[in-house]
Amino acid sequence: MGRGLGNPVLVLKEEELQLRVLLQQVRRAGRAQMRQGLQLRTTLDRLWPGALGDGKAYRKAHPTLPPLLHLVDSRPLERETVRVLLAHCPNPYRLRELGEAGIRQLFHAQGASCGPKTAARIYAVAQQSLLPPPVMATILADQVQADFALYCAYETRVQTCETQAEALLRQSDAAVLLTFPGLSTTLAARYLAALADPARFTKAGQIWSFAGFDPIIHSTGNSQVQGKISYKGCPYLRATLYQIGFLAAQHCPVCIECYQRALRRHPSQTRALIHVANKANRILFALLRDHQPYSLELARRV
Numbered sequence: 001m002g003r004g005l006g007n008p009v010l011v012l013k014e015e016e017l018q019l020r021v022l023l024q025q026v027r028r029a030g031r032a033q034m035r036q037g038l039q040l041r042t043t044l045d046r047l048w049p050g051a052l053g054d055g056k057a058y059r060k061a062h063p064t065l066p067p068l069l070h071l072v073d074s075r076p077l078e079r080e081t082v083r084v085l086l087a088h089c090p091n092p093y094r095l096r097e098l099g100e101a102g103i104r105q106l107f108h109a110q111g112a113s114c115g116p117k118t119a120a121r122i123y124a125v126a127q128q129s130l131l132p133p134p135v136m137a138t139i140l141a142d143q144v145q146a147d148f149a150l151y152c153a154y155e156t157r158v159q160t161c162e163t164q165a166e167a168l169l170r171q172s173d174a175a176v177l178l179t180f181p182g183l184s185t186t187l188a189a190r191y192l193a194a195l196a197d198p199a200r201f202t203k204a205g206q207i208w209s210f211a212g213f214d215p216i217i218h219s220t221g222n223s224q225v226q227g228k229i230s231y232k233g234c235p236y237l238r239a240t241l242y243q244i245g246f247l248a249a250q251h252c253p254v255c256i257e258c259y260q261r262a263l264r265r266h267p268s269q270t271r272a273l274i275h276v277a278n279k280a281n282r283i284l285f286a287l288l289r290d291h292q293p294y295s296l297e298l299a300r301r302v
Contacts, residue, residue, distance in 0.1 A: 019168040023193040026161045030193065030236050033154035037077055040086075040147040047140035048092045050129050052076045069125050077151065081122070084112045086148040091141035092126040093134055099123065165189040174198075177284055179293040182251030187244055191284065194237035204285035204302070208278060211237040229274075244284075245277025254299040255279055 044051060053070040076082045084107055089095060095103060100119040107114030131137055166185040169175060169192070177188040192198065194211075201207050208214060212233025231238075248255035249272070258279045262272035282302040287294060 015168050015171050016173070019165060019172050019174075019192075022161050022165040022168065023189065024196070026158055026165060026189065026193040027196060027236065029154050029157040029161065030190070033151060033158060034235060036147065036151045036154055040077070040144065040151055043140060043144050043147055044086070044090065047090065047132065047137055047144055048126075048129055049131070051092070051125055052082070069121060069128060071122065071125055080112055081114075081118060083148075084110055085122070086144060087152075090144040090148075091137055092129060092131055093137055094141075095122060095126040162186055162189050165193070173291060174288065176287045176291060176293050180248075180252065180280070180284060180287065181294065182247035183244060183284075184247075187240060187247070190236075190240045191244065194234055194240055198285075198288050201285070204282040207237075207281055207285060210234055211241055211281075213238060213241070213274065213278070241277045241281055242273060244280050245273045245275075248280040249273060249276045252280070252283075252299070254283075254296065 041052065050068060051071050053068065053073065055067060055070060055073045058068060071082055071085070072079045085095075088110055089098075089106055098106060100116070100123050103119040103122050104114045104116070107119075132140065166189055169185060169189055170178070174188070174192055177183060177191070178185060195201065195207065201210075205214075210233050212231045212235065213229050214233075216228060216230050245255070249259040250256070255276045259272050259276045262275040263269070266272070283294070283299050286292075286298055286302045290298075292298065
């Protein structure tokens with residue numbers, strides 16, 4: 001400190017300090033929610049094998065086998081069908097006893113919609129599954145309900161902090177992010193929350209690597225080959241960047257061009273959206289670095 005080798009003191013305004021604290025809470029609660037979601041799905045798989053799954057991936061891996069029924073095929077913890085079952089009746093033995101009519105009454109009692117097809121699907125999944133012994137199923141069902149209650153608590157905490165952060169974001173220097181086409185206040189807050197301190201990044205590529213989107217490099221002798229993405233990073237930021245890329249591919253002119261070029265090179269929407277997310281990340285980093293609103297000239301330059 002005496003030789004002037006320390007870092008400069010960061011002086012923040014009151015609103016910026018409050019925003020930073022709220023974003024830290026969003027980041028911690030978001031990570032805790034993701035961990036809790038993984039634990040919940042693991043316990044549910046022990047209780048009710050095959051209830052959740054990816055039908056498309058299963059058909060691709062086993063094209064000669066008959067398809068399996070699942071409650072839902074994607075984003076299970078966001079679907080009303082799964083959430084009602086997790087909260088009120090996760091035990092598949094109980095669903096077998098209720099039958100299709102009882103399942104519909106269960107949903108209607110909770111104010112949720114459930115038609116004959118949905119009830120038949122839930123009952124069929126419960127019937128086809130190879131379940132643990134009833135005593136073990138009862139214990140696991142209680143654990144699933146407790147895990148889901150904790151998951152919902154984290155979810156509520158994230159939503160509350162995000163709502164408070166959104167109001168402060170519009171009054172801070174980071175409000176330039178909101179000039180990016182298609183970027184909502186919620187996604188901007190999540191992007192900042194995942195970065196923690198944007199000043200610690202000197203290049204947009206560092207943010208990309210921190211998210212785990214950097215490719216794996218295979219080196220042999222004098223050759224280097226890029227493989228798949230490493231996934232060694234912050235999954236919260238990775239999911240946020242992918243959502244930003246999805247919206248940017250619909251609203252940002254420069255990102256729309258990037259999306260179309262990526263599709264021409266390889267007909268994969270997922271890979272194309274990752275390319276768009278990379279472009280959007282470079283634009284957002286430039287907005288934060290230069291404290292300038294979005295413009296076509298800036299977007300094409302980065």
